[in-house]
Amino acid sequence: DGGITQSPKYLFRKEGQNVTLSCEQNLNHDAMYWYRQDPGQGLRLIYYSQIVNDFQKGDIAEGYSVSREKKESFPLTVTSAQKNPTAFYLCASSIGSRRTMNTEAFFGQGTRLTVV
Amino acid sequence: DAKTTQPPSMDCAEGRAANLPCNHSTISGNEYVYWYRQIHSQGPQYIIHGLKNNETNEMASLIITEDRKSSTLILPHATLRDTAVYYCIVRSNFGNEKLTFGTGTRLTIIP
Numbered sequence: 131d132g133g134i135t136q137s138p139k140y141l142f143r144k145e146g147q148n149v150t151l152s153c154e155q156n157l158n159h160d161a162m163y164w165y166r167q168d169p170g171q172g173l174r175l176i177y178y179s180q181i182v183n184d185f186q187k188g189d190i191a192e193g194y195s196v197s198r199e200k201k202e203s204f205p206l207t208v209t210s211a212q213k214n215p216t217a218f219y220l221c222a223s224s225i226g227s228r229r230t231m232n233t234e235a236f237f238g239q240g241t242r243l244t245v246v
Numbered sequence: 247d248a249k250t251t252q253p254p255s256m257d258c259a260e261g262r263a264a265n266l267p268c269n270h271s272t273i274s275g276n277e278y279v280y281w282y283r284q285i286h287s288q289g290p291q292y293i294i295h296g297l298k299n300n301e302t303n304e305m306a307s308l309i310i311t312e313d314r315k316s317s318t319l320i321l322p323h324a325t326l327r328d329t330a331v332y333y334c335i336v337r338s339n340f341g342n343e344k345l346t347f348g349t350g351t352r353l354t355i356i357p
Contacts, residue, residue, distance in 0.1 A: 237289030
């Protein structure tokens with residue numbers, strides 16, 4: 131089945147530790163995105179990547195890092211510099227750089243990170 | 247800097263049509279209107295999108311005003327499973343552009 135997969139679904143870490151969230155897609159999409167969602171809030175863009183080996187900061191990139199070494203993978207590292215890392219993290223992908231009538235984004239089911 | 251404005255919350259009776267408005271007064275000519283919804287603790291799900299003509303699919307209808315400055319998502323016969331947060335976004339037809347969500351409308355279907 132084609133889709134976008136985030137793992138794990140729940141993640142617990144101690145304060146001060148870096149943690150990496152996985153996001154994999156087999157949709158052959160060029161673009162991938164990471165969002166953070168806090169309780170009762172909307173989605174805020176952390177980083178996005180328009181094509182492999184390239185990525186841009188979103189609205190709240192501080193304390194996060196990403197890589198895009200492969201088209202199908204866009205891991206997000208939550209570093210110890212992120213002051214409030216506990217949140218629901220969502221990954222998405224969309225078709226790519228060419229013009230098309232349908233650029234819908236597909237989302238994973240999210241990773242709920244709790245830092246204690 | 248979301249480009250859309252939506253009411254924070256709405257209620258609708260089960261079985262009735264739910265009409266969710268969205269203002270996008272600064273939309274440009276090559277931008278589409280997309281709607282997504284997010285059921286609690288899940289990833290958002292695509293519903294429908296359109297450029298200037300009204301659109302309908304198995305989930306919903308999208309009505310876009312002639313000046314394209316606003317639109318309405320219509321769920322024709324709302325069920326309890328339609329309770330969710332609904333997001334309206336505008337996006338060009340370059341599929342890899344920055345994708346920004348606003349705060350959406352929390353729709354509650356009342357039994």
